[in-house]
Amino acid sequence: MGVVKSQAINNSIFNYIGQVIGYVNVIVLFPILLTQEEFGLTRLLASMAIIYAQLSSFGTQRVIIKFFPFFQAKEGADHHGFLSLVLFNTLLGFLLVSAAFWFLKDLIVDNQDSQLFKSFYIVVPLLSALTLLNWVFESYLKVLLKTSFTSFLNNILLKILWLGSVLAYYYEYINIEQFIWVYCSVHLMLVIAMVAYLGHLKQLSFKLNFYYYKWRLLKNIYRYGAYSILDNTNSALMNNLDKIMLGFLIMDDLRSVAVYTVASHLSGIVIIPSTSMNRILTPLISRYWKKKQREKIETIYKQSTIINLVLTGSLFVLVWTNIDGIMNLVDKDYASGIYAILFLMLSRLIGVSFGLNGDILLVSKHYWFNTVSGAILIFLMIIFNSLFIPTYGVVGAALGTLVARTLYNLIRHFFLYNKERLNPFTIKNLHGFIILSIVLAIGSNIHFSGLHFLIEMILKGTIVAALLFFPFYYMKISEDLNLMFDNAISKLKRLLAGS
Secondary structure, eight states: OOHHHHHHHHHHHHHHHHHHHHHHHIIIHHHHOOOOOHHHOOOHHHHHHHHHHHHHHHHHHHHHHHHHHHHHHSSOOOHHHHHHHHHHHHHHHHHHHHHHHHTTHHHHHTTOOHHHHHHHHHHHHHHHEOOOOOOHHHHHHHHHHHHHHHHHHHIIIIHHHHHHHHHHHHHTTHOOOOOOHHHHHTTTHHHHHHHHHHHTOOOOOOOOOTTOOOOOHHHHHHHHHHHHHHHHHHHHHHHHHHHHHHHSSSSSSTTTHHHHHHHHHHHHHGGGGHHHHHHHHHHHHHHHHHOHHHHHHHHHHHHHEEEEEEHHHHHHHHHHHHHHHHHSSSSGGGHHHGGHHHHHHHHHHHHHOSSHHHHHHHSSSOOOOOOOHHHHHHHHHHHHHHHHHHHHHHHHHHHHHEEEEHHHHHHHHHHHHHHOOOOOOOHHHHHHHHHHHHHHHHHOOOOOOSHHHHHHHHHHHHHHHHHHHHHHHHTSSSSHHHHHHHHHHHHHHHHHHHH
């Protein structure tokens, strides 16, 4: 367990450092260093490549994690030809999707007004292929319990390389064509690094083992992979469909995609605490479900829902009441996305307010509904984005996402309640929403004229934080958070007393 604990700590450190670098890149630097069309192009190409790769992957990431134990050898690096089998399946899937992509080329290009996109449309297959290889070797190292290295590569090195390519273009060391190819090729360095690391571990082998490729086992792999393709593609579409639809429904040379990307990243700040907590709770739910400890699942469901509401809701209020100051940190050309930030933050707040319904579904006998509900969400996003984007542009994409995700979470909540009678809501959830709404109204009307915007943000943020803290604490909306705060104060008092 010492190795696992060490890897987990390193992963957390790399993850948080990567988040900081990512936010600085997307929110501050890229909007300054690139034109809106150039920035929008990088985002659209990335979104298309992720969906392309998911369709091609044959469920690579999940297949490796689930089936590696069946192939694992006690000695040697060949593991009965498992890596070669995975790479063959991935190559086959990539070739099939590439054929469809080439066939649809004229249809896709003709519906895009950006000349940059038309010039670099062919980059998408390259970016997809490198993304696929990245997933293969990252997952392979994961099952070998070597995750810190890949976490560093994907969370830190990748974002630094992206920034380096942007700076090289900004200072005219490379031209636009070279920049796009370099920007989309940085995954190659990660792939080379992972292959070299596997070689260093003496775990790299491309040997085939036809004797071990039994049809009974292969049949299970292909069945599981087919399911994973659907599920993973659903997930990729959920996170990228709004950007792609915006890029093709609004003919403004991808400027809307750039604005929406900044808005999306800013809104993502509010779910950082819930993402970290849910990563820890999901394995616990799986364990309790297996042991049929229903009461523990229900307890976690309720406690995590109220904690997420308090933490995410508080960040939402703090961000929105200081949104004018925050937008001063962003290039003025991106100010049109301010209400997109509001709707996207609301979308994320509503999502976490329904708790761990998706995680519970995944480990239950109703796991299939996670895929079905994901398909429903995609359908809803297509409908509402098609309605709102042509009229409201960037704000319409955010509004369509908000409406679609609200209905999606309602559907999953009622399904889980109907099947398992699990309900995360208590009267404290209502009290929490009331507190958040009142403080939001008060904070939005607090102004300090004549002060520098950074000083105003600090003052307003302090007041809003105090207005949130006292009712949440003294009304004991979340007893778990109260206990964590009390313990922290006690430790601080002992520390001060000791000094």
